[in-house]
Amino acid sequence: MSANKTEQYAATTLDADRLAQSIKRHLQQSLGVDLEEAGPAEYWEALSLVVRELGLDLIRKTRHKERDEKARRVYYLSLEFLVGRLLGNNLHNLGIYKQAEEAMANLGVNLTDVLEHETDPALGNGGLGRLAACFMDSLATLDLPAFGYGINYRFGLFKQDFAGGKQVESPDGWREESCPWGIERPKRKQLIKLYGRVSERAGKAVWEDTQEILGMPWDVPVTGYGTDTVNTLRLWESRAAEGFDLSSFDEGRYQESRSGEIQAENVSQVLYPNDNHPAGKELRLIQQYFFVACSIADLIARYKRENGDNWDDFAEKVAIQLNDTHPAIAVPELMRILMDEEDIVFSKALSICREVFSYTNHTLLPEALEKWPQNLITKVLPRHMQIIHMINYHFLHTEVEAQWPGDNNMKRRLSIIEEPERPGGQQMVRMAYLSVVGSHKVNGVAALHSGLVKTTLFPEFNEMWPDKLVNVTNGVTPRRWLDYCNPELAKLIDDTIGNDGKVDWRRNLSQLDAINAYADDPAFQKKFAAIKHDNKIRFAAVVKELCNIDISPDAIFDVQIKRLHEYKRQQLNLLHIMALYRRLLDNPDLDVPQRVFIFGAKAAPGYKVAKTIIHAINRVAERVNNDRRIKDKLKVVFLPNYRITLAEKIIPAADVSEQISTAGFEASGTGNMKFALNGALTVGTLDGANVEIAEEVGDDNIFIYGLTVDEVAELRHRGYNPKDVYNSNAELKAVIDWLASGDLCPEEPDAFRPLVDSLLGGDYFLTLVDYQAYSDAHDKIVATWKKPELWWKKAIINTASMGKFSSDRSIMDYAKTIWNMA
Numbered sequence: 001m002s003a004n005k006t007e008q009y010a011a012t013t014l015d016a017d018r019l020a021q022s023i024k025r026h027l028q029q030s031l032g033v034d035l036e037e038a039g040p041a042e043y044w045e046a047l048s049l050v051v052r053e054l055g056l057d058l059i060r061k062t063r064h065k066e067r068d069e070k071a072r073r074v075y076y077l078s079l080e081f082l083v084g085r086l087l088g089n090n091l092h093n094l095g096i097y098k099q100a101e102e103a104m105a106n107l108g109v110n111l112t113d114v115l116e117h118e119t120d121p122a123l124g125n126g127g128l129g130r131l132a133a134c135f136m137d138s139l140a141t142l143d144l145p146a147f148g149y150g151i152n153y154r155f156g157l158f159k160q161d162f163a164g165g166k167q168v169e170s171p172d173g174w175r176e177e178s179c180p181w182g183i184e185r186p187k188r189k190q191l192i193k194l195y196g197r198v199s200e201r202a203g204k205a206v207w208e209d210t211q212e213i214l215g216m217p218w219d220v221p222v223t224g225y226g227t228d229t230v231n232t233l234r235l236w237e238s239r240a241a242e243g244f245d246l247s248s249f250d251e252g253r254y255q256e257s258r259s260g261e262i263q264a265e266n267v268s269q270v271l272y273p274n275d276n277h278p279a280g281k282e283l284r285l286i287q288q289y290f291f292v293a294c295s296i297a298d299l300i301a302r303y304k305r306e307n308g309d310n311w312d313d314f315a316e317k318v319a320i321q322l323n324d325t326h327p328a329i330a331v332p333e334l335m336r337i338l339m340d341e342e343d344i345v346f347s348k349a350l351s352i353c354r355e356v357f358s359y360t361n362h363t364l365l366p367e368a369l370e371k372w373p374q375n376l377i378t379k380v381l382p383r384h385m386q387i388i389h390m391i392n393y394h395f396l397h398t399e400v401e402a403q404w405p406g407d408n409n410m411k412r413r414l415s416i417i418e419e420p421e422r423p424g425g426q427q428m429v430r431m432a433y434l435s436v437v438g439s440h441k442v443n444g445v446a447a448l449h450s451g452l453v454k455t456t457l458f459p460e461f462n463e464m465w466p467d468k469l470v471n472v473t474n475g476v477t478p479r480r481w482l483d484y485c486n487p488e489l490a491k492l493i494d495d496t497i498g499n500d501g502k503v504d505w506r507r508n509l510s511q512l513d514a515i516n517a518y519a520d521d522p523a524f525q526k527k528f529a530a531i532k533h534d535n536k537i538r539f540a541a542v543v544k545e546l547c548n549i550d551i552s553p554d555a556i557f558d559v560q561i562k563r564l565h566e567y568k569r570q571q572l573n574l575l576h577i578m579a580l581y582r583r584l585l586d587n588p589d590l591d592v593p594q595r596v597f598i599f600g601a602k603a604a605p606g607y608k609v610a611k612t613i614i615h616a617i618n619r620v621a622e623r624v625n626n627d628r629r630i631k632d633k634l635k636v637v638f639l640p641n642y643r644i645t646l647a648e649k650i651i652p653a654a655d656v657s658e659q660i661s662t663a664g665f666e667a668s669g670t671g672n673m674k675f676a677l678n679g680a681l682t683v684g685t686l687d688g689a690n691v692e693i694a695e696e697v698g699d700d701n702i703f704i705y706g707l708t709v710d711e712v713a714e715l716r717h718r719g720y721n722p723k724d725v726y727n728s729n730a731e732l733k734a735v736i737d738w739l740a741s742g743d744l745c746p747e748e749p750d751a752f753r754p755l756v757d758s759l760l761g762g763d764y765f766l767t768l769v770d771y772q773a774y775s776d777a778h779d780k781i782v783a784t785w786k787k788p789e790l791w792w793k794k795a796i797i798n799t800a801s802m803g804k805f806s807s808d809r810s811i812m813d814y815a816k817t818i819w820n821m822a
C-alpha cells in the first residue's frame, strides 16, 4: 500500500490533455452536445462520465483481485448512505483533481463552477447515513474487500424552505437531474417475496401464495484515496415483477395494466425522514425486508460463484454489519435460506448467523428503538415471524435458562417478543434484542455511549456474553472533511509537515500531530488564521446569496448544524442568543466582539416541537438582524435546506462548534470531529465523542460545560422542577417570557407555546438546568477570542489532535475486533 498506484495509473494515462480529449468525446458522443453549446452543467456530466469510466475500469480490477485472493468480504447493510456530491471527491481520490482543473481551464471553464452543478444525493437523514458514507470511503482507501448495500430512493430527504420562518417541505426528486454515477446491473436483479402464508410439506416449511417484487441493483463506484481499489455501493430499486399485462394493454386499459407495477415501485420511492425515531409503517418494514432480501441473496450468489455450494466456509468469507436495527430482519432471512432452502438444521444455521452478523447501535433514545407489531410481521413475512419465535425459544429456554435457571421474570425481560403492558395490547418484536441475539458483536459508537449500552441498555446481555458488547468510536474521512472541503488548510499542512512517501496525513491522520509543534509559532498562527478568514469570506458570500444577510468575516462564526432534535438542544442556543440580544439592548456600547450564530437543521415533518424551534429561531433572527440599535454586533443566520454540500462550506469557516446535547443522549456525534479538524473550538457537554475529543485536545482547548451523565441521572432521581430554575434566573425567565409573549410572532401569538410548554412543563432535556453554565462557557469563548494568539493556538491544537477521529481508524477497529479481517 506504500506505492501510490492510482496516482501513477491516473497520472500516466490521464494528463490534462488526455482528460480534455475524453471530456470532448463524452460531450459529443455520449451527450450529443457541441462544444459551443456546452455550459458548466454539460461539462459536469461529461467529466463525470470520464471519471465513471475510470471507476468502472478499476472496479473490474478490484473484483478480479478479490476473486483471486478469496479474502473475507464485509457487507455493510444500511438504509441510508448520505454520500454527498461525488465528482470532486472522486477526482481527489483518484489523484487527478489538478489535471481536471487544468483540462477544464484549457476548455475555458472553471472546475469549481462545474462542480457546483452536481445534485447532492440526500439518501440519508443525518449522522447514521453520513457515517456509512465515510466508512465506504475508508474501506476502499484501506483496500478492504467491501460492499455497501442500501436503497436507491427516488426521493431523498425532503428539501427545506422557510415561509414566515416556518419549515416547509418539498420532495427531493434528485434523480430527475442526470446521475451518471449509478449503473444498472440487470444481470444481478433479484426477485423477493412478501405476504402469503406458510404451509408444511414433507416436514419442510413452504412459503407460498406470495406477492413478488423485483429488485434492480444500481451500482455506485466508491473510490479510495491513493489506491486502485474501487468498491461498490449497491443500491436496490424496486420494480414490478410481472411487467406489462399485455392483454389489458390491448384493450386500451394502459393505466390499469401498470397498477401492479406502481405498487411495487412504491417500495423504494421515499426515504423516511425521521432521525432517531422509527416510522412504524408497513411500507417501512417492507423497505427493510426488500433491501435485506435482495442483498442477502446477492451476497450468497457471489459466495457460491466464488466458493461453490459448501456452507462450511461461508462465515469465513462473509461478514455482515447491521447499521442499526433497520436491517435486523436479515437475521431471520439468512436463517430462512439456510434452513428452508439449504437444508441446514436450526442450531447450525444460528451459529452461522452469529459468526456472520454484527450490529451497531446508534442511539439510546427509548423511543428510537425499533419494535414491530408481531401481527404486522406475521402478515408481511409469515415465515420470518415463525423463525423469530424459534430463535427466541432457543435463546430463552436454553441460553437464558442456563444463565438464570428457573428465572421466568428474566425470560420475560429478555424475550425478543415484548408482552403487552395492558390487556388487549399488542405483542411487539424488539429488533434490538433480535440483533443482539443474532450477532457475535454489538458495538456502540463512542466510549461513553458503549459504556451506557452495556450498563443501561443491555446489562443482562452483557452479563450473559461479556465479550459481545464493544466500542468502536466513530470517525470521519479526512479526504472529504479536510482535504476536499478546506484545500487551503490542506496545503498549509502539506507545506508544514510534508507530503511525500513518508508523510501522508490524508491516509494516516495521526501524522497531524506534528502540527502541534507550530501551535505557538506566530508565523504559522498568522497563516492558519488567514485561511480561516478566507473561508469565512467565501462562506459570507454563500450566506448573502441564500439568505440576503450581510455578515462580517471578522465576527465570531458560531455554528450549530445537525438535525433538529430537542436532545441536541438548539433551543438552548436560542435562549442564549435572545439573552445576548437583550444584554446589547440594555447596553448598546457593550465591549463585545461581533458574533454570528449560524444554524442549519431539518426537523422531521411530524415533530411539532422541533418545527416550533425552527420557527422561533427564524423569528428571533429577523428581529436581531434588523435592529440597528445593536450595531451589527449580533447576527443570526438559519440556512435553509442544510445538507452535505452546505456542511462542506460551513465547517471550514466555523470558529465555534456547538455540541451541546443533554449528557447521555448524543451517541457520538461526528460533526464535532469535522469542526475540530478544521480548527473550530468546541463548546460542548461531556456527551458522546465530545469526551474523547476533550481527551485528545486537552481540557484547555475545549469549552466543556454542563451536567455530566451521572449528574443528569442524579437530578432525575432527586426530582426536578424547571419552574425552580426559571424563577431563580432572571435573565432566563425574561427570555422565556418573551418567547411566550407573542411579541415575536404577533399574527400567531401562541406559535411558540409548544416550546415554552416543553421547557416549563417538565424540561425533559434539562435545557434550563444547563443554561447558566452554557452562558458562562460563552463568556469564556469571548474572553479567549479577545486574545488572538491564544485563540489560534487552541485552534491549531484542535486540528493537530484529531488523528484518532479518522474513519480509517474506526474501520481498522471494526476490521480487527469485529470482522476478523486484519
Ligand code: 475
Pocket (backbone or CB within 6 Å): 125, 126, 127, 128, 129, 131, 274, 275, 276, 277, 278, 362, 363, 368, 445, 474, 666, 667, 668, 669, 670, 688
Ligand atoms: C447519532 N438515525 C449520532 C451517529 O453513529 C451518531 C435514522 C433512521 C431512523 C432512526 N434513526 C436514524 C439515527 O439514529 C442516527 O443518525 N443516530 C446518530 O448516529 C453515527 O454520531 O450521535 O445520533
